[in-house]
Amino acid sequence: MKLTGGEKAFVTTNYIVLTLLTLIIVLPFWYVISVSITPYHIFSEKDGMVLFPTSFSFEYYEYLLQKGSLIYGSYGNTIRNTAGGVLLALFLTATVAYALAEKKLPGRKIFILYFVFTMLFKGGLIPTYITIKQLGLLNTNYVLILVMAFSAFNMIIMKSFFEGIPESLRESASIDGASEFRILWRIILPLSMPVIASVGLLYMVVYWNDFFNALLYVTDWSKAPVQLVLRSIISSSSLPPELLEAAGRTPPPTIGIQMSAIVIVALPMLIIYPLIQKYFDQGMMVGSVKG
Amino acid sequence: MELATKSTTRKSSPRLEVKFRRIWKFKLLYVLLLPAFAWVFIFDYLPLYGVSIAFMDYNVIQGFPGSSWAGLKHFNMLFESDMFLNAFKNTLIISLYKMISGFICPILLALALNEIRTVWFKKTLQTAVYLPRFVSWVVYGGIITILLSPETGIINKFIEFFGGKPAYLLVEPNYFRAILVVTDAMKEMGWAAIIYIAAIAGLNPEVYEAAIVDGATRFKRIIHVTLPGITSTIVVIFILRVGYVMSAGLDQVINLYNPMVFEVGDILDTYIYRVGIEQFNLSLAAAADVIKGVIGLLLVLTANHIAKRINPDSGIF
Numbered sequence: 001m002k003l004t005g006g007e008k009a010f011v012t013t014n015y016i017v018l019t020l021l022t023l024i025i026v027l028p029f030w031y032v033i034s035v036s037i038t039p040y041h042i043f044s045e046k047d048g049m050v051l052f053p054t055s056f057s058f059e060y061y062e063y064l065l066q067k068g069s070l071i072y073g074s075y076g077n078t079i080r081n082t083a084g085g086v087l088l089a090l091f092l093t094a095t096v097a098y099a100l101a102e103k104k105l106p107g108r109k110i111f112i113l114y115f116v117f118t119m120l121f122k123g124g125l126i127p128t129y130i131t132i133k134q135l136g137l138l139n140t141n142y143v144l145i146l147v148m149a150f151s152a153f154n155m156i157i158m159k160s161f162f163e164g165i166p167e168s169l170r171e172s173a174s175i176d177g178a179s180e181f182r183i184l185w186r187i188i189l190p191l192s193m194p195v196i197a198s199v200g201l202l203y204m205v206v207y208w209n210d211f212f213n214a215l216l217y218v219t220d221w222s223k224a225p226v227q228l229v230l231r232s233i234i235s236s237s238s239l240p241p242e243l244l245e246a247a248g249r250t251p252p253p254t255i256g257i258q259m260s261a262i263v264i265v266a267l268p269m270l271i272i273y274p275l276i277q278k279y280f281d282q283g284m285m286v287g288s289v290k291g
Numbered sequence: 292m293e294l295a296t297k298s299t300t301r302k303s304s305p306r307l308e309v310k311f312r313r314i315w316k317f318k319l320l321y322v323l324l325l326p327a328f329a330w331v332f333i334f335d336y337l338p339l340y341g342v343s344i345a346f347m348d349y350n351v352i353q354g355f356p357g358s359s360w361a362g363l364k365h366f367n368m369l370f371e372s373d374m375f376l377n378a379f380k381n382t383l384i385i386s387l388y389k390m391i392s393g394f395i396c397p398i399l400l401a402l403a404l405n406e407i408r409t410v411w412f413k414k415t416l417q418t419a420v421y422l423p424r425f426v427s428w429v430v431y432g433g434i435i436t437i438l439l440s441p442e443t444g445i446i447n448k449f450i451e452f453f454g455g456k457p458a459y460l461l462v463e464p465n466y467f468r469a470i471l472v473v474t475d476a477m478k479e480m481g482w483a484a485i486i487y488i489a490a491i492a493g494l495n496p497e498v499y500e501a502a503i504v505d506g507a508t509r510f511k512r513i514i515h516v517t518l519p520g521i522t523s524t525i526v527v528i529f530i531l532r533v534g535y536v537m538s539a540g541l542d543q544v545i546n547l548y549n550p551m552v553f554e555v556g557d558i559l560d561t562y563i564y565r566v567g568i569e570q571f572n573l574s575l576a577a578a579a580d581v582i583k584g585v586i587g588l589l590l591v592l593t594a595n596h597i598a599k600r601i602n603p604d605s606g607i608f
Contacts, residue, residue: 007509014406021400022419025477028434029422031445048443096327099320106314111324118331121588123338124580125560126567130341134354135333150330180319209427212542216568227429231546234433255443262433269425274418 029266036060036260040253059252060260070221070229071261077141078208078225085145085207090200092150093158094192098184100155101162119152129216143217144225148206154199161195162188197279201272208269230265234258342584345577365578375579377554378562385539385558388472390532396480398525401487402513417488420481432546435474436461462551471556475543490524491517523601530598534591537583559583 031051035043038050039057064071099105100112123131137143165188173183189196211227218224314321345365350357369375400420407413423431438446439460447457460466494517502512541560548556559579567576 004508010508010510011406014403015412018403018407018416022416025423025481026419028438032434032437048445048448092327092330095323099323102317102320105317105320106310111328114328115331118335120591121339121584122335123340123342124577124584125563126573126577126580127338127341127344128334129568130344130349130573130577131334131338135337147334150327150334152331155327184319205425209425209429211427211429212545227427230433231429234429234436255437258433258437262430266426266430270422273421273425277418277421 029270032259032262036256036263038256040256043256060256061264063252064257064261064264071226071264073222074224074226074229075264077223078227080141081144081225082204082207084142085148086200086203088145089149089151089154089203089207090196093155093199093203094196097155097158098162098188101159101165103163115152115155125216132217138217139219139223141223144207144210144213147213147217148203148210151203151206154202158192158195158199161192165191194279197276201276201279204272205269226265230261233261342577342581344574345581347574349574349577351571351573361574365575366582368575369578369582374557375562378557378559381555382537382539382558382560385468385471385544385556386536388468389475389540390529390536392472392476393479393483394529394532396476397483398487398521400480401484401491401521402517404484404488405491405517406509406513417481420484422481423478424482428542428546431474431478432543435470435547439470461547462549464552464555467548467552467556471540471543471547474547475540486528487521487524490521494520526601527598530594530601534594535587536590537587 034050034053035048037056037058038053039055039059042055043050063069066072096115100108100115102108105111122128132138132143132147137146169187170183173187174180178186209227210225211231214225214228215231218228221229344355344358346361346363347355347358348361348364349355404413404416407416438444441447441457441459446460451457460470498516498520499512502516507515537559539558539560541558541564544556544558544561545564548561560583563576563579563583566572566579
């Protein structure tokens with residue numbers, strides 16, 4: 001297709017503006033990675049302007065990740081919380097979404113109202129805190145797995161996906177004599193991989209990135225997720241004593257520690273999401289628009 | 292007596308039986324409902340009972356038994372507290388700013404991305420702009436803090452380079468809200484654009500072809516075809532955002548603010564956290580929770596009602 005002069009200018013401007021915008025969004029991340037692998041003397045020689053690392057050093061990473069350090073232990077906590085949390089959350093969400101996707105289910109409307117009401121009105125931070133405290137969950141290993149394990153919004157996404165599966169599919173299977181459980185396990189589940197992947201990713205991001213629930217419910221450093229440790233590394237101009245104590249030798253300069261800690265904490269999600277991106281392009285958005 | 296019962300059972304049993312059979316037919320589905328039902332009861336409905344501490348002088352050590360009723364005392368205290376009123380005002384202002392930028396940027400981004408015809412380039416841009424959505428505000432706030440830092444921050448190096456005076460921007464009340472709005476847009480706009488990208492992808496290609504035949508330029512096609520095509524999506528998203536005005540971004544603010552900018556940056560959520568968890572004044576903080584929750588509920592209901600009037604298929608419930 002031939003473009004007129006005006007259109008050419010329009011297309012070119014569009015390319016330039018979008019490229020600039022993308023650079024503005026990506027460059028901060030690039031800069032942080034770049035500084036985190038640059039030796040400190042080069043960083044100060046160049047007065048911080050290290051957009052491309054010219055020589056490499058992993059001293060910050062070695063320091064942060066040595067065995068027994070605070071970040072090492074809290075990383076394990078985060079991995080455990082995320083793995084356990086995503087499994088639990090997917091189980092809770094998929095089961096109820098599948099049940100409510102059945103339009104003939106007696107009492108369906110009331111159940112939907114029961115779940116959707118939680119999106120409208122929440123008890124709030126303090127009443128929830130009191131409840132968690134009275135249940136004896138405060139400062140336990142599993143409190144963070146439990147408190148984030150269900151989102152009505154994700155349930156609605158899954159429900160509309162299940163509603164889109166043709167009923168004839170289940171009917172023909174049940175005529176063939178398959179039990180209901182077998183239909184669920186062998187037919188519905190494999191079909192639902194796109195929505196399970198995208199909702200699983202949403203939960204994974206929530207679990208991995210949570211720090212506020214941790215701030216509320218976990219006071220013990222040995223149970224803290226890595227986000228909480230990162231927060232204390234960033235917010236204090238000097239490193240927290242817990243971190244120093246665990247490491248046992250003179251730490252490298254704070255700025256490098258902060259940047260490499262950021263990379264360590266952020267990297268797993270940044271690697272995983274492009275892999276799952278194709279799923280949320282396909283399946284998920286259909287559900288969330290319609291509700 | 293016995294006879295009477297017998298006759299009633301006989302009378303109603305067919306209906307009951309039908310009903311029971313209908314329910315029994317779905318027994319597996321009810322079992323599947325149960326775990327989430329229990330979870331929601333414990334973690335969403337039990338706290339509703341905890342709301343009552345807003346009307347008590349809650350005793351932290353003894354719990355509910357050791358607490359006495361206080362009526363509306365804490366609500367009166369809140370409305371006389373400058374700190375609370377300040378947080379309330381900031382919540383509205385910051386939400387409003389964010390609503391404008393966080394609402395317009397994703398639409399423009401989706402429209403612009405739609406005009407990119409080179410597939411690999413478009414995919415790369417999309418992946419790149421989604422990226423910040425997948426890091427926590429601890430990470431993103433950390434990056435912003437480092438970039439803006441007075442000694443080592445690269446932003447200040449640029450300001451100096453162009454002859455300006457370096458400043459610690461995060462403690463400047465004049466800049467703090469702007470920083471919140473800009474960084475929020477940078478972090479969220481890519482992800483927020485997905486919904487519009489999906490809506491644009493769903494438009495009928497024949498309308499575009501007709502527009503091309505009629506000689507519409509690309510820009511005209513955006514104005515007269517694409518934009519009207521996604522108007523209903525835009526309206527729904529806008530109205531839903533209105534419903535969440537009372538939440539101005541806890542994760543972001545708590546990772547960026549400091550006492551120097553409380554005056555312009557303290558929001559209801561951070562106020563509740565400080566008063567309730569840090570100062571252990573649970574009843575006062577819970578009263579603020581109630582105010583926030585009730586206004587939020589009214590806004591969501593109103594917003595949803597309006598969304599449904601504009602487009603009966605829209606709204607979240």
